[in-house]
Amino acid sequence: MNKISAIASLTLLTFLFVSLVIVNNQLLDQFRVDLTENKVYSLSTGSKAVLKEINEPVTLYFFFSDTTSKGMTGLRNYADRVKSLLKEFSQSSEGKVVLKVIDPKPFSEAEDQASRFGLTAANLGAVGDPVYFGLAGTNAYDDQFTIGFFDPQKEQFLEYDIAKLIYQLSDPDPVKVALITDLPVSGGQNPMTGEYTDPMVFFEQLSQLYDVEVVSGSATALPDNTDVVMLAHTKSLSATLSYAIDQFTMNNGRIIAFVDPHYESDPMAMMGALEPNHSSFELLNKWGIDISSSIILDAKLGLDVRSQSGGVVRHPGILGLTAKNLDRKDVTTANLEVINGASFGALTLDETSALNLQPLLTTSANAVKMEASTYLQQSSPEAIQRQMGDASASYILGGKITGKANSAFATPPQGSEQKHVSNTNGLKLVVVADADILADRYWVQQSSFFGQPIYTPFANNGDFITNLVDNMAGSNALISIRSRGSFVRPFTTVVDLELKAEERFREQEERLQLQLQQTEDKLAQLQAQQDQSGSLVISAEQQNAIDEFIQQRVEIRKKLREVRFELERDIAALGNFLKFINVAAAPVVLVCLLYLAARMLRRRAGKQWMGETE
Template sequence: MSTRFITWLSMLFIATLFCALVLLNNQLLSVYRVDLTENNVYSLSQGSQQILTEIDEPLNLYFFFSDKASKNMTTLRNYAVRVQSLLEEYAGRSNGKIKLHILDPEPFSEKEDRADQFGLTGANIGTAAEAIYLGLGATNALDDQQVIAFFDPQQERFLEYEISKLIYQLVNPKQVKVTLLTDLPVAGGQNPMTGEFEQPWTFYTQLQQLYVVDKIGSDATELPKGTDVLIVAHPKNFSDELLYAIDQYTMKGGRALIFVDPHNESDQMSMLLGSGMGANSSNLSRLFEAWGVNYDEQRVLLDAYAGLDVRTQNGDIARHFGFVGFSANELNDKDVTTSNLDLINGASFGIFKKGASSGQRWATLIHSTKNSDLIDSALYAQTREPLALSQEYTSNNQEYVLATRITGNAKSAFESPPEGIESDGSLSSTKDLNVMLVGDTDLLSDRFWVQQSSFFGQTITTPFANNGDFVTNAVENLAGSDALISIRSRGTFARPFDKVEQLKLVAEQKFREQEKILQQQLEEAELQLAQLQEQQGEGGALVISSQQQKAIDDFMAQKIEIRKSLREVRHQLDKDIETLGNLIKFTNIVIAPLALVLLLMGARRLTRSRYKTKNASSIAAVKEPS
C-alpha cells in the first residue's frame, strides 16, 4: 500500500472523526461549556444562577430576531448570536424550568403578529425599510408577561442584568411597595408662600404610576409593613422612634434611598418660618455615623465647570456655581442606576466621605468635576447673586462624592430600643446593608428637570434632565433581590481587529487629503463661476462675451469633473477599507490555519525522513561484518 494512499486515508479518517465529535458535542455535551473569553461574557454570574434556582414554575422565553431581513447586518447578527447564546445558557441551567423559543418574525407572518402582541420594537433599518426585531417576550404559568423591547448593542454590558431582571419579575410578579418619608410638599396642595394650588411633583407622580406608594411624614413613629423600598427625602427633626424604625429596617435587609441637603432651595416652610442656622439643612447624622459615613451639612459644593446658567435679578444671564448639572462624565457608567443617564441637575449639593473605620463597600454614583470648592452653607444662603458667589470660589482640583451606594456590614445606631418600644427581634448589626445616599434634595423639585406647559387645560411635563429617571432606576434596582442587585455590568464580546483599525487610519488620511484638495478646487471653480455670472451690463442686463462664455463652460465642465472625482475618492475610501479588512480577516481565518497545517505536514515528513535515515543506518551497522 503506497504512502500517499495511507496519508489521504488518514486525513479522511481525521475529518470523519472531527465531524463525529462535533455532532456528539452538539447533541450530548451542549450543556457543558468552558468560557475562555476575557470577561466570561458567555457565563452566568452567581447572582443569575441564584435567581434560576428560585424559579418554581415553568417560564417561556420567546426570542424574536429577524434573521432573513438582517442578512447583510454583520454587527447586529453577531450581537444576536451573543444574545441567543446567553439565553440558551439560562435555559440550560434552569433544570428544565425555562423553555426557549427562537422565532424569526418575517413580514406579514404570525410570528410578526406575536412580536407585535408582546409590544416589541421593530427598528426600520433593514433592506426596503423592513422592520428588524431583536427582542424578548416572556410569560409564566399565570400568563404574566414581561418584555425586552429591543436588545440595544450599546447596552451590552447590562445584557445579563436585563435578562435576569425579566426572569426575576416573572418569578415575583407582585407590585413593589414604596414608602416615601418626607415633609416636602411632593403631593402638591396650597403653597404657603403664594397661597396658590400646586400640582404634585413629577417624580412623585411617576412613582405612583409604577409602584404602590405610601407617603408618611416626620410625625410617624414606625414604617408601614411590607415596605420594599424606603425613600427618605430631606429628613429633619426625626424622633428617636422614627430613627429606630429606619435603623432596624436597614438592619433587617431593607433597602433605602436617602436624600439629604445642606441647603434646600425648595423647602417653602423653612423659608416661611425663617432662615436661621441650619433651617434648610437635613441630615441623618446618627445613622450615618453608625454606617461609617461622614456628611457635613455645614458646607455646600461649588462647581465652576458644572454650573448652570441662570437669569439674575437684573435680567442678565450668569453662571451659578451652586446650581449644577452633571453630565455622563460625572455619572457612574458601570452602575445600572446611572449608566444610561445623560444629565442630572440640582442645587447646593452636600458631599459624602468614607469614615476611617468604615468597612462597607462604596460605589460612587455621582461625583463633581475637579473644578470644585466647598463653601459654608450659611454664607451660601446669604449670597444670592451668582457673581458674588463666584468670587468666593477657589478651585482645589478635587472631585467630591455627591451620591453613593453603600453595601456590606454595618452596626445599629442604637444599643437598645428607645424608651417605650419593645425589643421585638431587634438586630445590633447586619451583613446586608444596602442604601443609596444623595447629597441633594432639590433634584427632586420640578424646576430643575422638567418644563411644564398647558395644553387644552391639561398640564404637560417635558423633562430636560434625567432626575426622574435616576429616582425610578434607583427604586427599581433596590426593589430587586440581593442576587439581582449583585449583578453588575459585564464585559463586551466584540474584539476589533486592531491592525485593521490602524491601517484604516492610514487609508483615511491618504484619501482625506485628496478629498480636501478636490473640495478646495471645487470651491474655487464655483467662486470664479459666480464672479463671471455677476458681471452685469448697463441697465442690469447680463452681457457675456464669447471668451467669458467659454470660461463659464470650462468652469462648468471642471465642476462636474471635480464632483465626479470627489465621489470616486469617497467610494474608493470605503472600498479600500473594506478590502483591507477582508484581506486581514481572510489571512487570520484561512491562510494562517492552512500555513499551520502545511508546517505540521512538513515537520511530519522531516521527522519520518530522519527516522528512515536513522533506521537505515542502524540496519547497515548490523549487516557490517565484525
C-alpha cells in the first residue's frame, strides 16, 4: 500500500511540475522579475520612451544560426542574452514591435533572406558553415536598417544599438546637419600653393551618412529643418546667425562645437603665425562655458615629430589621446583607441553655471598650460619642453554639457522675427577644445590606387566625429541611454582567492627559485672545474658534491611544482564546491522539500479520511 502511495505521489508531483512549466511558458512569459545587479534584462527609461514614440508597426528579424553554432558556448550564451532583450523590447512596445526569430540554416530560404538584408556571415562553424548573428528591421514604409553582426565586445551598448535601430525605423527621415565653418571642408584652392585640394575626409564621411549643408559664418540663418548644428573653428559669426544658433539651443537643439585656442592646420598658421589662430568663444562663454586661451601641453601624450636636425622628438603640444584618456562608459568614445589633435584648450564651466559637464577627452596627470603667444614663439619641440616647468595637472579637453543655461541675448537683434526664448533646462551640447582633430593630416594617410585617392585612417578621429553626430541626432530618449551593465559577471571571489594565494605562496616560490639558481650555479662551477682540469677521473668527494647538488635541484623543482599547485588548489576547491551545490546539493534539497510537502499532504488527507470515517 505504501509503495503504491509513493508511486502515486511521485506521479502527481511529476504531473504538477510539467503543468507548472507549461503554464509558466504559455501564460506567464510576459511577466518577469529582473534580479540582476545592473538590471541587464530590463529596459531603461530611455528605451521605453523610444518605444512610445513609435507611430507605425516595426518588424524585427533576429537571425541566429542556432544549427551551425553547436559547441560555441560563449556565442550561444550571448545570443540568448540578445534574444531576451529583443523580447523585452517587443513585450514593452504594446504590439508596435513584432519580433521574428530565424535560424538561417545553410542553403535555406532563411539564409537567402539574411543575405538580402545584408547581414554579415562569419565562417565559424566546424566545417566552415556561415554563422549569422544579426538584426534586421523594417517599417510600414519599407525602410530597412540592420545590425550586421552583434559584437560581444560591444555588449555594454547592446540596448543602445537596438534602441537606435528602432528609432531609425520610427523616424526614417535623414538627419540634417548644419556645418557652420569657413574652413575649406569641401575642397578648393590652397592659397599658399595655388593647387586644388580634395574635400576634408571627415566632411566626406558625414555627407555619406547625413544631409550636410555647409553654412558660412556670415550667413543670416540656419537651414530649415536642422537637426544638429556643428561649429567647426568659427572665427566670427554674424549677429543674426549667432542669435539663430542661440535660439536653436534654447529650444533644445543639439550643438557640437569644435573650438580651438590655435588652429594649427590653417596654411597660414603652418607657415609660422605670430598671433594665435583662435576660434570665437563668445556664445559658449555667455552660456557659462569657458575655453582656455592657453594651450595644453602633455609630454606623456605627445606624438613623435621630425625635428629640425632630422631626428625624431616628442612634441608636447601635438597629442595622441589613448583609451585611458577617453570615457569608456560613453557610447561615442567607448570603442575608440586613439584620437590625435594639436594645441588643445582646456574645457571648464563658469563658477556660476548650473550646467553639468561629462568629460569625454582628458589629458594625463602630467599636463600643463602655456600661453598661446608663448607657444608660438618657441622654435622647436625641445624649446617647448624646456618651457613646460612642473607638469602635474590634468585637464578636460572635450565633454558633453547638459542642464540649465540662459540665452546669450537679452533681446532679439534688430530685424529678427523669431520668438525669443530666454533659457532652457535641457541644453544638449558637446564641446571639443580643438579643431585640428578635423584635419586630415592628424588621422588619415593618403595614397593612390589607379589614380584614385585612398585614405587609410591611423587614428579614430573620423569615428569620433561620426559618433558624436549619430548620438546627438537621436531623440532625447536615445541620447539618455547610457552603457548598461555587462551580462558576464566577473568571478570576484576567484580573483580574491588568486590574490590571497599569490601573497601566501609568492615569497616561498621566490626563495625556492633563488635556491635553485644558487644550486645550478654551484653545479655549473663544479662541472667547469672538471672541464678545465681535462681529467676524465674525478674524486669521490667531487662526485658526491655533484650528486648532492643534482638531488637538491630535483627536490627544489618538486617543491616549486607543489607551490604552484597550491596557487590553484583553493580555486579548484571552490569550483568543486560550486559543482557539488549545483549538481548534487540543490536537487537533493529540492527532492527533500517535495518529499516533506507530499508527506504533509498525505497526512492531511489521512486525517480528513479518518474524520469522515468516524
